[in-house]
Amino acid sequence: MTVRTTRAPAPPRPSVRGLGVGSGTALCAGAVLGPGVLALPALAADAAGPASILAWLVLLVTSVPVALSFAALGARFPDGGGVATFVHRAAGPRAAAAVGWWFYGAVPIGVVAAALIGGQYVAGALGLGPVAAAAIGAVVIAASFAANCVGLHLSGRVQLLLVALLAAVLAGAALAAAPHMTSAHFTPFMPHGWGSVGSAAGVLFFAFAGWEAASHLSGEFANPARDLPRVTVYTLTAVSVLYLGLAVTTIGALGPAAAGTDTPLTDLLARSAGTAARPIAAAAALFLTFGAVNTYLAGASRLGAALGRDGAAPRWLARGAAPGEVPRRSLTVLAGACAAVGTAAWLAGGDLDGLMRATSTCLASVTLAGLLSALTLLPRRTWLWHAGIASSLITAGVLAFSGPLLLIPVVLAGLSWGFTTVVGRRRGRVRGEATGAPPTTHLPQRLTAFASRTLARSSSSPVAGGSGCGLPEQVHEPSGPG
Numbered sequence: 001m002t003v004r005t006t007r008a009p010a011p012p013r014p015s016v017r018g019l020g021v022g023s024g025t026a027l028c029a030g031a032v033l034g035p036g037v038l039a040l041p042a043l044a045a046d047a048a049g050p051a052s053i054l055a056w057l058v059l060l061v062t063s064v065p066v067a068l069s070f071a072a073l074g075a076r077f078p079d080g081g082g083v084a085t086f087v088h089r090a091a092g093p094r095a096a097a098a099v100g101w102w103f104y105g106a107v108p109i110g111v112v113a114a115a116l117i118g119g120q121y122v123a124g125a126l127g128l129g130p131v132a133a134a135a136i137g138a139v140v141i142a143a144s145f146a147a148n149c150v151g152l153h154l155s156g157r158v159q160l161l162l163v164a165l166l167a168a169v170l171a172g173a174a175l176a177a178a179p180h181m182t183s184a185h186f187t188p189f190m191p192h193g194w195g196s197v198g199s200a201a202g203v204l205f206f207a208f209a210g211w212e213a214a215s216h217l218s219g220e221f222a223n224p225a226r227d228l229p230r231v232t233v234y235t236l237t238a239v240s241v242l243y244l245g246l247a248v249t250t251i252g253a254l255g256p257a258a259a260g261t262d263t264p265l266t267d268l269l270a271r272s273a274g275t276a277a278r279p280i281a282a283a284a285a286l287f288l289t290f291g292a293v294n295t296y297l298a299g300a301s302r303l304g305a306a307l308g309r310d311g312a313a314p315r316w317l318a319r320g321a322a323p324g325e326v327p328r329r330s331l332t333v334l335a336g337a338c339a340a341v342g343t344a345a346w347l348a349g350g351d352l353d354g355l356m357r358a359t360s361t362c363l364a365s366v367t368l369a370g371l372l373s374a375l376t377l378l379p380r381r382t383w384l385w386h387a388g389i390a391s392s393l394i395t396a397g398v399l400a401f402s403g404p405l406l407l408i409p410v411v412l413a414g415l416s417w418g419f420t421t422v423v424g425r426r427r428g429r430v431r432g433e434a435t436g437a438p439p440t441t442h443l444p445q446r447l448t449a450f451a452s453r454t455l456a457r458s459s460s461s462p463v464a465g466g467s468g469c470g471l472p473e474q475v476h477e478p479s480g481p482g
Contacts, residue, residue, distance in 0.1 A: 021230050023160075024221065028235040030163035031210035033242070035288045036110075036356065037170065038265055039117045041250040043203050043353050046259035048196035049251075050186045055200035056247040059208045060240050062394045065387035066367060067211040069374040071232040072384060075224040076377070083370040090373035094420050097312035099369055100303060101416040102409055104313075106362035107300035108337035111293050112345055113206075113355035115140040118289030120262040120352075125282035130350050133262075138342065140286070144293040145335055148301060151326045162291040167242060169284050173265045174245035176272035181252030202401040206356045207243065209363035262352075297334060304330030311423055312416065361402040365409040368395045 044052035073086050088096035119137035123129065190196070221227045250258050254267055261267050265285075269277035301320075305327035308317030320327030345355055371392040378385055399406060 021227055021234070024227060024231040025234040025238070026160050026163060028211075028231055029167070029238050030159065032208065032235065032239050033163060033166050033170075034207070034210075035114050035117055035166070035285065035292050036206045037166075037243075037246070038121065038285055038288070039262070039352060040204055040207050040356070041246055042258055042261050042264040043356060044200040044247070045251060045254075045264075046353070047192070047203060048200040049188070049191045049256075049259070051190040051192075051197050052200040052204075053244075053247050053251060054197050055204050056243055058197070058394065059201055059204055059398075060243060062391045063208055063211060063239075064236060065384060065391045066371065066395075067232045067236055068229070068384055069378065069388050069391075070211055070370060071228040072378055073370075073374055075228050083366055083373070086373035086377060087369050090376040093312075094417055095369070097307070097420050098413040098416045099366055100307050100312055101412045102362045102366050102369075104300055104304055104307065105408065105412045106359050106366075107296050108334055108341050109355055109362070110206075110359040111141060111144075111296050111334075111338055112137070112341045113352060113359060114289050114292050114296070116345070116350065116352055116355070118285045121266065121282045121285035124263045124266060125278040134342075134346060134350060140290050140293055141338055141342070144290060144297050145331060145338075147294055148297050148331055149326065149328060159291065159295065162288055165284060166288055167238075169265060169281070169288075170242045170246055173268040174242075174249045176277075177249040177253035177268040180271045181249060182255070183252075185252050185255035198397065198401040201398050203353060203356050203360060205360040205364050205398050209360070209367060211367070297331065300334055301327040301330040304333060312420060314419075357402060358405050358408060361399065361405040362409050362412070364395055364399050364402070368392060368399065371395060 041052075044055060048055060070083075077085055077089070084096045084099050087099050115137035116133065117137075118140055119133035119135070120130075122136050123133035126132070249268060250264055253271055254261070254264065257267070258264060263281065263285075266277055266281040269281055273280070304313065304317050305319065305321035307313035308315050308319075308330070309321040317327075317330050317333065319325075319329050341355070345351055348354060371388055374388050375385065375392065378388070
């Protein structure tokens with residue numbers, strides 16, 4: 001296959017180099033934290049009981065080499081392309097296209113999950129049931145689509161404020177519940193066996209996707225080699241404290257009741273604030289989920305348009321890919337996908353756990369692709385390289401617990417591969433007929449460009465938890481904090 005590299009001028013954007021360690025840490029933390037964590041402690045407790053704490057620990061330990069590997073790659077290739085850049089360099093454009101399809105496919109599932117979480121918190125505060133929760137979630141999604149259709153996106157400052165709000169809610173819930181913990185709630189520690197820990201890790205991966213944000217931001221630092229490692233360490237520390245505090249207090253304060261609640265943070269806050277915690281938690285959840293859904297759709301719609309523009313998806317999607325345009329065709333596809341996912345979830349009884357696991361499967365696939373690329377691109381026989389092998393094996397193990405949900409990334413990769421193969425052959429034949437030369441295969445090579453202009457434009461809010469699905473350009477505007 002003959003591959004021709006094409007280059008396109010990057011769209012004009014403000015000069016934002018010189019991103020500080022403080023603001024960089026806030027943006028990276030925002031890429032990992034997300035509204036998914038408002039529900040995950042209960043889902044993990046339902047899967048493994050007190051042993052779910054082990055799943056949190058395993059994923060936090062696994063996150064260390066993942067985050068440091070992506071930071072090292074970002075320092076080595078500081079173009080802001082993130083995982084798509086690494087996969088492109090390590091395995092070629094078709095593999096990078098598959099990563100783009102995984103992101104694009106994960107967004108509708110994650111959006112429905114995030115909106116449903118917000119709906120559950122609001123419905124719980126109002127004393128309403130699951131029908132009301134689903135209706136509120138649908139309103140959140142519809143409002144987010146409407147905002148994106150007219151080009152309304154959240155500014156970088158607002159997004160960072162939402163990250164600060166989420167961190168405050170998590171820390172406040174843990175502190176409020178800490179005095180009410182009891183050792184009796186930790187026994188029996190592993191009521192469902194060792195396999196339940198893997199099952200809990202499968203749903204919790206939702207909260208650990210997004211470490212590639214450091215590499216996405218690499219192009220924004222004046223000195224990536226110096227600043228990225230510091231940002232990564234600070235982010236790891238902050239996320240570890242918040243997640244472990246939440247995991248331990250959820251089990252210690254709520255006990256068996258943790259597995260049966262849809263709004264664990266409300267229950268934790270209620271230990272100190274009483275019934276006043278319900279409207280507070282509901283308002284925070286509603287703002288957080290709307291902000292997250294809005295940014296997920298903004299980034300994903302641009303990603304879809306860029307995939308179409310660069311030949312990795314149907315050309316029909318390409319309209320709206322230019323700077324300043326609204327990718328309404330891509331938004332239409334996402335709207336249809338969200339409607340289909342929402343309908344399926346409703347028919348399944350509002351299965352939030354299934355939605356979270358499906359999204360986690362796609363995001364774990366992206367993480368694994370990035371880790372395997374790191375093993376190819378980073379110096380071998382170093383401690384980080386060996387740690388990357390261990391993290392790759394653990395991530396693959398988490399994927400194994402996804403079971404039938406593995407069909408989602410497999411099907412998306414197959415569709416991506418098939419599409420790029422057919423398009424490449426068709427263009428090769430056209431080129432051969434035009435020049436009289438033997439047919440060759442041509443696959444556009446601007447996947448790195450689309451990554452840096454869509455996925456990498458600030459991952460300050462993940463797909464309901466870390467996503468790295470790409471966020472609006474405004475996140476890194478010069479007037480932002482830091």
